[in-house]
Amino acid sequence: MRASILLMILAAGCGRLNEVGRAPGFSPLEGSPQHYAMYAAPFPENAERTAPTDAASLWTASTRASLFGDRRAARRGDILTVVIEIDDKAEISNASDRSRSSDSSMGIPQLFGIPQRLDRKLPEGASMAEAVKTQSASSFAGDGSVARKEKLALRVAATVVEELPNGVLRIEGQQEVRVNYELRELVVAGYVRPGDISRQNEITYDKIAGARISYGGRGQISDVQQPRWGQQITDLVLPF
Structure with missing residues (x-):
C-alpha cells in the first residue's frame, strides 16, 4: 500500500521535475488546426476570376493581386488580426x-353544553373556550x-481554420511570448462573419460569436502562485 502511494506521488511529480532549471517549452504548432489550415490545398477558384490579363495593366481579375482588391481574410488558411480591448466594469x-x-x-x-362538560374532565386551567391558540x-x-473591473488591450493574429456552409468563418489564434523563465500565453477562438472584418483585415473581439479568449501564463512564477x-x-x- 505504501509502495503504491509512493509511486503515485512520483508519477505526479515527474511531469514537473523535467522543468526544474529550464524555461517552459512552447506548445507545438504541428498538428494544430492552424497547421492543417495553412498546409491544406486551396479550393479551386472560378475560371473567370483567374483569367489572364494584360501584364501592363493595373487591373487584374484576381482579388489577391489587384491593386484595389479586397485583401481581407475570406477562406481557410487566411490570417487576420483580432483586436482585444476589454474595459468592463460592473x-x-x-x-x-x-x-x-x-x-x-x-x-x-358554547355548543349544546358540550364544552362545559368537557371542561370538567380537562386539567385545571384548561377550557374549551380557548381550545387552540398559536x-x-x-x-x-x-x-x-x-x-x-477588467481591462485588457491585446492584439493577436488568428487563422481561418474552417469555412462553414453558411459563409461564417471559424478562427483560432495562439500567441506565446517567453521572458526568462515565464511563458505568457494568449489564445483566441470563435466564429466571425466575413462582412465584419475591416478593410485593415482586423476584427474586434465583440464581433466574434462564441468567443473564447484566454490570457495567462506558465512558468516558475505561476507555479509559486498556485497551491500544491x-x-x-x-x-x-x-468537508470542513
Missing part, C-alpha cells in the same frame, strides 16, 4: 428585509454586493 448591490408575524386562536364557548414570528435580512496539488486535493475532499 457593480451590483442588493438588500432585502422581510418580517412576518401571526396570531390565531380557536375555541368553542403565535409565530419570522424575520429575514440579507445584503450582498459585487464589484468587478496535495493542498488542492484536500480542499476538495475535506
Whole structure:
C-alpha cells in the first residue's frame, strides 16, 4: 500500500521535475488546426476570376493581386488580426428585509353544553373556550454586493481554420511570448462573419460569436502562485 502511494506521488511529480532549471517549452504548432489550415490545398477558384490579363495593366481579375482588391481574410488558411480591448466594469448591490408575524386562536364557548362538560374532565386551567391558540414570528435580512473591473488591450493574429456552409468563418489564434523563465500565453477562438472584418483585415473581439479568449501564463512564477496539488486535493475532499 505504501509502495503504491509512493509511486503515485512520483508519477505526479515527474511531469514537473523535467522543468526544474529550464524555461517552459512552447506548445507545438504541428498538428494544430492552424497547421492543417495553412498546409491544406486551396479550393479551386472560378475560371473567370483567374483569367489572364494584360501584364501592363493595373487591373487584374484576381482579388489577391489587384491593386484595389479586397485583401481581407475570406477562406481557410487566411490570417487576420483580432483586436482585444476589454474595459468592463460592473457593480451590483442588493438588500432585502422581510418580517412576518401571526396570531390565531380557536375555541368553542358554547355548543349544546358540550364544552362545559368537557371542561370538567380537562386539567385545571384548561377550557374549551380557548381550545387552540398559536403565535409565530419570522424575520429575514440579507445584503450582498459585487464589484468587478477588467481591462485588457491585446492584439493577436488568428487563422481561418474552417469555412462553414453558411459563409461564417471559424478562427483560432495562439500567441506565446517567453521572458526568462515565464511563458505568457494568449489564445483566441470563435466564429466571425466575413462582412465584419475591416478593410485593415482586423476584427474586434465583440464581433466574434462564441468567443473564447484566454490570457495567462506558465512558468516558475505561476507555479509559486498556485497551491500544491496535495493542498488542492484536500480542499476538495475535506468537508470542513
